[in-house]
Amino acid sequence: MAYTAKALLHKFGAQHPGTLEEYSELLAATYVRSQVQIALANFGGTGHKLTAEEALDAFGISTLLKVVRDGSVPLLRTALEPSSTLRQRREDLNVTVEALARQTGLPIDDIRKAETPGKVTPVRYLEKIAQKLGLDDRMISFEPSADGDNDLGVRLRELAKGDSRRFTDAIVLALSEAAWVVSRQLFLSSKLGLQPHRILSEEKSSNYNYPNWERGYELAERTRYKLGLYNDEPIESLRMLIEDTLMIPLVQLELDEQFAGATISNGSDRGIVINERGLNINVCVRRMTMCHELGHLLWDPNENLNKLTVDEYENVENFSYSDHSDLPEIRANAFAVSFLAPINAVRNIFRQTDNIEETVLKVANKFKISATAAKHHVCNVLHCDYERIADIPIPAPLQEWLAQENLAIDFFPFRTTPISRRGRFAGLVAKAWTSGLVSTDSAALMLECTPDEIERSVATILDCIP
Amino acid sequence: MNIVKERTIAAFKIYRCAYGPARDPNQACIRDPDDCVQLTPANGLTEFVDGPIPGGASAPSAPPLDFSLNMPDKYIWAVRVEDVVYALENCPFGKTLNEHTIKHTNLTGGASAFAGGELRFLEEGVLIVNGRSGRYPIRNDEEMRALGRAFLESGYHVWCMGFDFEAGVSYPLGTVDSDWLG
Numbered sequence: 001m002a003y004t005a006k007a008l009l010h011k012f013g014a015q016h017p018g019t020l021e022e023y024s025e026l027l028a029a030t031y032v033r034s035q036v037q038i039a040l041a042n043f044g045g046t047g048h049k050l051t052a053e054e055a056l057d058a059f060g061i062s063t064l065l066k067v068v069r070d071g072s073v074p075l076l077r078t079a080l081e082p083s084s085t086l087r088q089r090r091e092d093l094n095v096t097v098e099a100l101a102r103q104t105g106l107p108i109d110d111i112r113k114a115e116t117p118g119k120v121t122p123v124r125y126l127e128k129i130a131q132k133l134g135l136d137d138r139m140i141s142f143e144p145s146a147d148g149d150n151d152l153g154v155r156l157r158e159l160a161k162g163d164s165r166r167f168t169d170a171i172v173l174a175l176s177e178a179a180w181v182v183s184r185q186l187f188l189s190s191k192l193g194l195q196p197h198r199i200l201s202e203e204k205s206s207n208y209n210y211p212n213w214e215r216g217y218e219l220a221e222r223t224r225y226k227l228g229l230y231n232d233e234p235i236e237s238l239r240m241l242i243e244d245t246l247m248i249p250l251v252q253l254e255l256d257e258q259f260a261g262a263t264i265s266n267g268s269d270r271g272i273v274i275n276e277r278g279l280n281i282n283v284c285v286r287r288m289t290m291c292h293e294l295g296h297l298l299w300d301p302n303e304n305l306n307k308l309t310v311d312e313y314e315n316v317e318n319f320s321y322s323d324h325s326d327l328p329e330i331r332a333n334a335f336a337v338s339f340l341a342p343i344n345a346v347r348n349i350f351r352q353t354d355n356i357e358e359t360v361l362k363v364a365n366k367f368k369i370s371a372t373a374a375k376h377h378v379c380n381v382l383h384c385d386y387e388r389i390a391d392i393p394i395p396a397p398l399q400e401w402l403a404q405e406n407l408a409i410d411f412f413p414f415r416t417t418p419i420s421r422r423g424r425f426a427g428l429v430a431k432a433w434t435s436g437l438v439s440t441d442s443a444a445l446m447l448e449c450t451p452d453e454i455e456r457s458v459a460t461i462l463d464c465i466p
Numbered sequence: 467m468n469i470v471k472e473r474t475i476a477a478f479k480i481y482r483c484a485y486g487p488a489r490d491p492n493q494a495c496i497r498d499p500d501d502c503v504q505l506t507p508a509n510g511l512t513e514f515v516d517g518p519i520p521g522g523a524s525a526p527s528a529p530p531l532d533f534s535l536n537m538p539d540k541y542i543w544a545v546r547v548e549d550v551v552y553a554l555e556n557c558p559f560g561k562t563l564n565e566h567t568i569k570h571t572n573l574t575g576g577a578s579a580f581a582g583g584e585l586r587f588l589e590e591g592v593l594i595v596n597g598r599s600g601r602y603p604i605r606n607d608e609e610m611r612a613l614g615r616a617f618l619e620s621g622y623h624v625w626c627m628g629f630d631f632e633a634g635v636s637y638p639l640g641t642v643d644s645d646w647l648g
Contacts, residue, residue: 037635037638037641046632069495072634072635074533074535078534079642120630
């Protein structure tokens, strides 16, 4: 959404007096930022170049008017920044300097320098560290705490303390970086005028009353209705529904093989994390995982989501009425399976076939859910004995199903771009760059590639991720 | 009282020879006629004179790291063609201007000058200096060092802020470690 000088003057002129010429100049300028200040790019600085739109969104009209008038302006509020924020956040996450260095690919000495007041660190390093820590890299130095979600930090630390074998420093940092991806993706979507589906603003449901699975079924039915998915209509691509229709960030990560996925909340931004490893290789399991996380994201209130819910395959795939896991998990499982394969559809299929085994096969095939999930679901809906159908052989998923759910990360023009930033995120970065909303430097930073690569290959990204 | 400025004259002559000639102010930063109103000694303009330090001393244990957006004791300075002058940025005269603060062009009346910057007197004979000026900016780290040496050789202990390559301007006072020039 491009700003105009007249609109800005109208909006801010009373509080920040300036001429229309100054406001026009402010929008026409390119800026460059360093660790401590922002200046007009024509002073020749080698730091992170920003478009006027980016600088305005990050630092506000008052700062930019000063830059236009004086050439540069400090971004710092105190000399303890940005070191204080970076160090505090790393300590909040209980992550070592060494681990942060490994995950950012920066030398340990540079991490230490970034955390020491008074030392100068290249701004791109600071931004890279901030992204990895789940902070808003744009706000580094400018905002103490850089808009970091403190509760998310605490939650990540608690998870790591509770299970340090699986929640290693690398996993904690991957999840905190995913939080950054989620927030930045939503920000870019908004800048490009893409509005999230209105179902996302529906009131969350704290109804986990017995029988809890029925609450999940109800929410699934309600969700299908709100999305215009009527009757027995199968969902061809859950990925497209989540990313394109709902505008929910879907972040792919490489986590411990037992983890299926996670729902993450960064400030008021929510997104879904899918583990690329483990059973999600099977497209049917992946669909179930995505749907389970969708259930958490759409309907769990903040107190239940608790900033971050990490789910294991064991809990996502094997849903049955005798499930004794957490209530939000039971509800999310019931939501997932009945959102993909509606209860009435299962009953209708059984009515037509009058055969449990055939019903299982048809449900699995029509709604593209795994054999395990289909068997549990049919048993739950039709109140039959699981043992009776446990051994039914179900054909493997078709290759085309996989293509529909793939996050377009298999082929990507930049080798250095992490998988968490490929897919829709990369598409939005490319669109924002071609629209002039973000600078080449910013696009390169977000995709972890070089400015040259951005200029050469953005068209390829847009071809892959329209 | 006998004002001594031989050392200052000699020190800044070296700088002027290396980085001259004097430049017109950056017109893009001059927005208001008030920006070029000449500040006078009666309004707070002070000529830089020789300091009390014979020159050369070991560095204190740590450089001062002290920054806030509004430093009441911050001065701005300019190397003019004939002299070096400075004034309190938030001097009472500045309050009467449209921007409520003086600019480097108020030190020069809008005339050509060699460089401008900011400084604070940390204690008797000790100052911290940078080359931040939108109107007469220093151009690189070498120029900043040369200016720092000129202040040093004028008889002061000097903490010198470096040049921020990433922003293309000098560091603001007290934001990052400064170098002890002696």
